[in-house]
Structure formats: structure tokens, C-alpha cells
Amino acid sequence: MRHAMVLLPMIVVGLALAGTASAAEDISGRYASTDGAELELELREDADGRVSGMLSGEGFAMRLDGRREGGQVVGSGSMDGIAMTFRATLQQGVLLMELAEAGYAEDRETLVFGPAATPSTAEAAPGAAADGAGVVVVNGKALGAADLARVRELYGLGIPPGDYWYDRVLGAWGVRGSQTLGFIAPGLELGGELQADASGGGTGIFVNGRELHAYDVLALQQITGPIMPGRYFITAEGLAGPEGGPALWNLRAMAAPAAGGGSNTWQSRITGASGFSDGNTGAVFLPNGGIVSYGN
Numbered sequence: 001m002r003h004a005m006v007l008l009p010m011i012v013v014g015l016a017l018a019g020t021a022s023a024a025e026d027i028s029g030r031y032a033s034t035d036g037a038e039l040e041l042e043l044r045e046d047a048d049g050r051v052s053g054m055l056s057g058e059g060f061a062m063r064l065d066g067r068r069e070g071g072q073v074v075g076s077g078s079m080d081g082i083a084m085t086f087r088a089t090l091q092q093g094v095l096l097m098e099l100a101e102a103g104y105a106e107d108r109e110t111l112v113f114g115p116a117a118t119p120s121t122a123e124a125a126p127g128a129a130a131d132g133a134g135v136v137v138v139n140g141k142a143l144g145a146a147d148l149a150r151v152r153e154l155y156g157l158g159i160p161p162g163d164y165w166y167d168r169v170l171g172a173w174g175v176r177g178s179q180t181l182g183f184i185a186p187g188l189e190l191g192g193e194l195q196a197d198a199s200g201g202g203t204g205i206f207v208n209g210r211e212l213h214a215y216d217v218l219a220l221q222q223i224t225g226p227i228m229p230g231r232y233f234i235t236a237e238g239l240a241g242p243e244g245g246p247a248l249w250n251l252r253a254m255a256a257p258a259a260g261g262g263s264n265t266w267q268s269r270i271t272g273a274s275g276f277s278d279g280n281t282g283a284v285f286l287p288n289g290g291i292v293s294y295g296n
Contacts, residue, residue: 055097094112180199199213
């Protein structure tokens, strides 16, 4: 983002946006960065498709104005006299916002947000789970009211109703049947054991017991090269190797160089995160070795 890159204290954990059918849902709501960064986003969409809101973080706040164009919202904002443009879309509960300084679209970067953990959300979920509505399922196990209350007390997490998978070793998570959609802290006692078919499978490549989604494999291969079918592990520190064997690769060290050039790749000058997109699929490589992938 040239000048704006210096001004925005943003944790960049995303990739180029593409509209999907699920993105057409009302984008109104309060969101927080999925990686724990001090970033908050509030958006309001009216019946005419006009959208307004605020993106804020430590030391800055930017007003946003835009309107819906098909499956995404496009608009503009400004901060410290610098004009910005944005595109945003909602995919399976994950909001992706692409930002660029006006006139420098090639320097765009993307932020990933999830629903903000508000008291109303956190308090409503346990009661809903208790009477069978709005159940939260993690790794095939429904969380009861006591479980959700404990999660909120210990970890400060309000979990929206849904069917999720969670990798305790890496901290990766997604909606059942999907690729990786984000990262939270590893080692949380949530739900049951990670299931091999949590992401649908079909690739023959297993990481921490989960058969990777095709988009996850594509993302991983951008930094490792071709991967033979088999069973592997990846730790939260970005160390990887064959299941039961020693760590052979350091994905943290490999991630940034892998996306170091070409019109379809980028690297954050703030966080060291990097990514790629071919217009249909893409991935971001986080500094800890984590990988978030997406596709149409």
C-alpha cells in the first residue's frame, strides 16, 4: 500500500477476493481479526445495498462507505488524508476485506475477520445449544452449555453456532468439509478428536490426522513443491515432517521466499506474511508457518 503500509498497524492474513454465492448474504455485523490482532470492523448494509462502517485498531480509525456489487461490497475510505479502496465478501462466516491505497491496486492486502465475541453472542449460544437449537459442533462433538461457558471463561471465545473442525496441534480451523479458514491458539480443549474426513478428503495427504482439502494442498505446495501422498505433521511453530518422525522442514522460514515475486504473489512489509492468487484459488503463508487457503 506504499504510504498506507507504514500507517496501518494491520496483521495481514488473507488473499485476493473472489465472489461466491455465500458472499451475497447481508454483510452487516461486528467483526474481529481472526488472529487476535487489535482490529475491529463494524459494517451496516441497508436495503438499497449501501454499506457504511468503521475499521479501527490501535492508533487509527477509518470510516468506510460503499455499496454491494453482486457477491461483494466495494467502496472507499480515508485515513490521515490518504484515500483507500476496499472490497469485502462474507464466506462461510469468514469476512475477507481487501484494502489498497487508491491508485495502487497492485499493492492490495487482505484482512481476515470472524464474528466479534460480544456478550450477547456468547451468552445466547450456551442456552441455544442446551435446547437443541444453534448447536456448536467441534470435531464431531456438540458443545453443551457448560462447555461453551468454560470456553468463554478460559479463552474468551464466543463460538457462533456451526459444525467445525479444529486442529489442536496447529491451531487451524474450518467449517466441516472445508479447507483451512483461520487460526486460533493451539492446544484448546474443544470438542472431540480431529477426524480424518473433517475437510472432505480425497487428496491422500494427511496433516495432523486430517486429510487435507485440495485447496490446502495447493497452498502447501506453493512453499514445499510437490507433496507425495502420506501422513505428516505441522506444529504451531511451523515445523513439519513425516508423522512419527523428526521435523524435516521449517515452514516459517520457507514461507516468505516462496511468494517472493510475480504479479500473483505478495508479501506484507509489516508482518512478513506472504501469499499468492491465480484468480480462482489462493493462499496466505503466516509467519508461524500456518497456511490459510481459499477457492471458488
